[in-house]
Amino acid sequence: MNWKHGIISAIVLIALWQLTVTLSGVAPFILPSPLRVANALWYSRALIAEHAWVTLAEVILGLIIGSILGILTAINLATSSTARAILRPILVFSQAIPVFALAPLLTLWFGYGMGSKIIMAVMIIYFPVASAFFDGLMKTPSGYLDLAQTMGATRSRELWHIRMRAAMPSLGSGLRLAAVYAPIGAVIGEWVGASKGLGYLMLLANGRVKTDLLFATLIVLAVLTVCLHLSVDILARRLAKDH
Amino acid sequence: MMGAPSITFTGAAEFSGAPLFHDITLEITGGEWTCLLGPSGVGKTTVLRIIAGLDSAVDFRGEIISSDKKPLLNRTAYMAQSDLLFPWLTLLENVCIGAKLRGDQVDKARATQMISRVGLAGHEDKKPSQLSGGQRQRGALARTLMEDRPVILLDEPFSALDAKTRADMQELAAELLIDRTVLLVTHDPAEAARLSHHAIVMQATGLRHIDMPQTPPVRGIDDPQTLATQGKMLKILREGPQ
Incomplete structure (x- = not known):
C-alpha cells in the first residue's frame, strides 16, 4: 500500500460517513458529520494536544520500559535452563489473566497519575517482546554455533556477537506488536481512572454528549498509534537489515 | 605447518540405540590431506563433528588421539558446506570474528593479508550478500586461515559451488592449507582423487582404503591416473558394502 492508496481510501471513508449522516438525518450527538468533527478538532486543538502529550508520554515510557524488561527476560530465559524451568510456566500463566481486568487494581495501587498507565502498557507489551526475542535467541542457525564453538568462543561473547545479532529480526517483530498494543494499554488505564490523557478526554466528551470531540480525540489517538507503528517499523527494518 | 599432528x-x-558405525580406526596423517568418502547417512560428518568436539546427537564410545598427545581442543578449524559468514558483518569483520569471540586482540592487518591471499582484496568492506557464492566460500577460507590452526576439518565445503568455481576453490584450498592436517569429508570421488594424499571410503561395514596415485595433490583434472582412481572410488561407492 502506498500513500496514494491511503489517501484515496480515507477520502472514500469520509465520503461514506458524510453520506450516511446526510441520508439518515441522524442527530449530531449520535453521529456527528465529518465537518463537525473537523471543527471540534480545530477549536479544541489545545485541549486535545495537552491530553495527547500525556498519553504519548505514557505509551513511549511504557514501550521503553516494557521492551527493556522483555529483552532482559528473553536473554535470561535463553541462557539459563533453570530460568526456563521456573519462569516460563509463570509467564504463560500470567498471559491467562486478562491485563484489562487488572486495570482497576493498578489504579488502586499506583494512583490516578501516569504511573498506573505506564505499568498497564508495560504489562501488555512485555510478553510479546519477551516471547518474540526468546524465540529468536533459541533459533540461531546451528552452523553459526558450531563455528563459534570450534573457534573457542566464550558463552557471553557468543551470545552478544552471534545469538543476539541473529535474533534481531525476531526482536523487530516483537517491537512491532508492542507498538500497536502499548496505546491500548495506556488508554484502558485512563478509562479506569485518570485526570489526564486521551482516554480520559474521550470519557469526558462522551459523558457530556460532545460526540464530535469524542470522534476528534479518537482520530488523534489513531493517528498517534499509526505514527508510532511507522516509527517502530523503521526501527524493526533496521534491526532486520542484512539478515 | 610445523607441528601439524597425526590423528587416530x-x-x-x-544413534538412539541403533549402531551408526561399528568399531572403526581412522588414521589421519599429519600435514597431509585425508579424504573420507561415502554415501549419505553412513556417519562421515559425525566422525568429523566428533573430532571437532561438536555436538553430534550420537552416543560415541572411543577415543581420538593426536600424535603429539595434546588435546585437539582449540587446535581445529572448521569449514562447512555453507560459508557461515555472518550476514550482518563485513568480510573483514567476518574474517576477524574468531578473535572477537574469544576476546583476543583483533589483528586487522593480518586479516587484510588473508583476504588478499584468497584473492578478495578490495572486497573487505562488503557484506556477504554483496559477494558471489564462490567469493563467500573464499571468505570462509580466509577466516579459516586467520584462525591458523594445525588441524583443518572440511565438511563438503565445495559441494554447493558450480564446476568451475569448485575446481578453482579446490586448488586454492590445497595451496593455502598445505602442510596442515586436513580431513575432507566429501561425496565427490573426483574431489577426493584430485586433492587427497589418502582416501578412505566409509561404508556400513567399515573403512576401505583406496590406493592413490604416486603424484602429489593437487592432481590434474584430466590426469589419467587421477581419472582411474576416481573411477575406482565411484565403483566401490556403487558396489556398496562388501
Whole structure:
C-alpha cells in the first residue's frame, strides 16, 4: 500500500460517513458529520494536544520500559535452563489473566497519575517482546554455533556477537506488536481512572454528549498509534537489515 | 605447518540405540590431506563433528588421539558446506570474528593479508550478500586461515559451488592449507582423487582404503591416473558394502 492508496481510501471513508449522516438525518450527538468533527478538532486543538502529550508520554515510557524488561527476560530465559524451568510456566500463566481486568487494581495501587498507565502498557507489551526475542535467541542457525564453538568462543561473547545479532529480526517483530498494543494499554488505564490523557478526554466528551470531540480525540489517538507503528517499523527494518 | 599432528580416531557410534558405525580406526596423517568418502547417512560428518568436539546427537564410545598427545581442543578449524559468514558483518569483520569471540586482540592487518591471499582484496568492506557464492566460500577460507590452526576439518565445503568455481576453490584450498592436517569429508570421488594424499571410503561395514596415485595433490583434472582412481572410488561407492 502506498500513500496514494491511503489517501484515496480515507477520502472514500469520509465520503461514506458524510453520506450516511446526510441520508439518515441522524442527530449530531449520535453521529456527528465529518465537518463537525473537523471543527471540534480545530477549536479544541489545545485541549486535545495537552491530553495527547500525556498519553504519548505514557505509551513511549511504557514501550521503553516494557521492551527493556522483555529483552532482559528473553536473554535470561535463553541462557539459563533453570530460568526456563521456573519462569516460563509463570509467564504463560500470567498471559491467562486478562491485563484489562487488572486495570482497576493498578489504579488502586499506583494512583490516578501516569504511573498506573505506564505499568498497564508495560504489562501488555512485555510478553510479546519477551516471547518474540526468546524465540529468536533459541533459533540461531546451528552452523553459526558450531563455528563459534570450534573457534573457542566464550558463552557471553557468543551470545552478544552471534545469538543476539541473529535474533534481531525476531526482536523487530516483537517491537512491532508492542507498538500497536502499548496505546491500548495506556488508554484502558485512563478509562479506569485518570485526570489526564486521551482516554480520559474521550470519557469526558462522551459523558457530556460532545460526540464530535469524542470522534476528534479518537482520530488523534489513531493517528498517534499509526505514527508510532511507522516509527517502530523503521526501527524493526533496521534491526532486520542484512539478515 | 610445523607441528601439524597425526590423528587416530577409534570407536563406534550409536544413534538412539541403533549402531551408526561399528568399531572403526581412522588414521589421519599429519600435514597431509585425508579424504573420507561415502554415501549419505553412513556417519562421515559425525566422525568429523566428533573430532571437532561438536555436538553430534550420537552416543560415541572411543577415543581420538593426536600424535603429539595434546588435546585437539582449540587446535581445529572448521569449514562447512555453507560459508557461515555472518550476514550482518563485513568480510573483514567476518574474517576477524574468531578473535572477537574469544576476546583476543583483533589483528586487522593480518586479516587484510588473508583476504588478499584468497584473492578478495578490495572486497573487505562488503557484506556477504554483496559477494558471489564462490567469493563467500573464499571468505570462509580466509577466516579459516586467520584462525591458523594445525588441524583443518572440511565438511563438503565445495559441494554447493558450480564446476568451475569448485575446481578453482579446490586448488586454492590445497595451496593455502598445505602442510596442515586436513580431513575432507566429501561425496565427490573426483574431489577426493584430485586433492587427497589418502582416501578412505566409509561404508556400513567399515573403512576401505583406496590406493592413490604416486603424484602429489593437487592432481590434474584430466590426469589419467587421477581419472582411474576416481573411477575406482565411484565403483566401490556403487558396489556398496562388501
